[in-house]
Amino acid sequence: MKRTPYLADPDVLSFVEWMGQHLQAGSRLGHGYARPGLPPLCFGNLASALELYEWAFSFRRIDGRRCAGRSFAENAAVLDELQLLLRRAVAGGSDADVRDAAIEVMRWGGVAPRNEEWLRANVGGLAATLSLVRTALAQDDDAADLGATLRFNAGMTKVYSLLLDNFVIYDSRVAAALAWFVSAWSGKREIPASLRFPCMAAKEDPKAARRKMRNPRPGRNGFPLLGSRPHVHAKWNLRASWILRALLEANPGTAFGAGPAGSRRLEAALFMWGYDLTAAGGGLDRADPLALQAA
Template identity: 30%
Template sequence: MVNINKMDFLISRQVKEFIVWIQKILDAPGSFYHHYTMKKPAVGWSCDSIYSAFENYNWKFRTTDPESGNKVTGSSFTESTKLFSKLYRLLNISIESEDCEKCTECCLSILEWGGVISKNDKKVKGLGNDICKYFKKVRIQLNDYNFCIENSEDFIIMNSGFAKIYSLLLDDFIIYDGRVGAALGLLVRKYCEDTELDKVPCELEFAWGRGKETTYITSQCNKRNPSSEKYKFPELLSNPKRHLENNLRANWLLKEIIDTTQSKFNSLDKRIQLRALEAALFMIGYDVNEPAPYSANLSEW
């Protein structure tokens, strides 16, 4: 686990050099090829730049609107963004007004959207009448510019489900899950290979999370493991502090990429630029195992 604050992270030479490297593959056609076959639905997916991964975003969701009680469905980035805009407003209003019931409903809706309601619903409901106070406390701590994981308190609940809630509670807080971690690991590994580094810089050592498999597969062979023989990346392994620390570094890195580079991401509404980059990583990270040789004929996928 990397114990570093935001300022030290952003002035790191390795972080600065990685950002220079990644700018070349943000939106240039043919700069970053990646493809795989999804399980559900069983279709091929591909991209030829990080931005095209965002353009090919797909997440089929079904959740409950905490305001109307109606079911909301969708699969596109635009549909998720529209829902998030509403949930952001409702969640933060409920916290400020200390409406614990509405706050709970908003959290459950977010978890349902992300397909991670199992077990997390009990954690949310377990906060009871302290739920609004809890999120206010989390907001204060994680908004501290000098926040360091070593000094964090153990009260913060952290996993891929709560990362989704925090992304609507805090500004510039991405949803760090196993897929986003896998994609960051893949990109960092390619950076290390291109620049012939001896090892993965600690600042860029992002943890990945296992993908669901029908049969047991070792960590070494898991489709979300971006490691190579030379460059190794850790696994999240339901470690709350590791997850939070990785999420914070990813927040800082992606925001710095958006703020200091020029690409098609900057042409998007400023409010969704960071979310769009996160969405691109989410799609890339579905499977980061080395695929078969890429075919230029995208119709084959």
């Protein structure tokens, strides 16, 4: 399906209109969760999630330099630099330069080991491969031919988010947050097929005493598990990007701004929101979208 008919779907239209209310500073739809070894984190609304954004990165650049930070501004500065490197490398057709830039993206995102191994093993033709996938994604058609050997996972979504304007990262935290908001919008109704965003499990020790929840409504009538399905991942990454772009265009003047930078800020807020959907406890469970809808 192409972007225009997808956004014209009645359920998508309704969700975008509802969600737009919660981009506003006056929204009172909040969320909170516990964090092992840290104070609980609470958001009064989605705008406050952006204010509290943090991603602690520390990685070694290809040239040996150490790069570290944690604030939104520090992350944005690194991503701007990596975006420039990656786009120049793809435009220049240098497989080695594309590999190195993509590896640095993986290191920034904390998803390096297997992705870096794959990039090194598949460096031949890498520039052309990324260029072809980028062109297909830019067609704004979630049925576009992305190739039978497409690699698309929580690491590659970060790479393509830098190659394309308004193409957001679709990882387990962003997926969880989108599913949470869709669940809050739908109440106790069945989730419509057009908004059934696939969810992913958190990357954590399987023996952890407290597991993070990243699917607000699993099961047949809820949100499916994504698993390792690259074409499905790309399809829903596109749909998530279309919705976020539509939200920003329909709601100018929010804390998120507009354009590609606005998409990145809204993605960052969702990233913080989706860290854990587990019940926070104490009174109304602010992490339960169904409870919020009924309240």
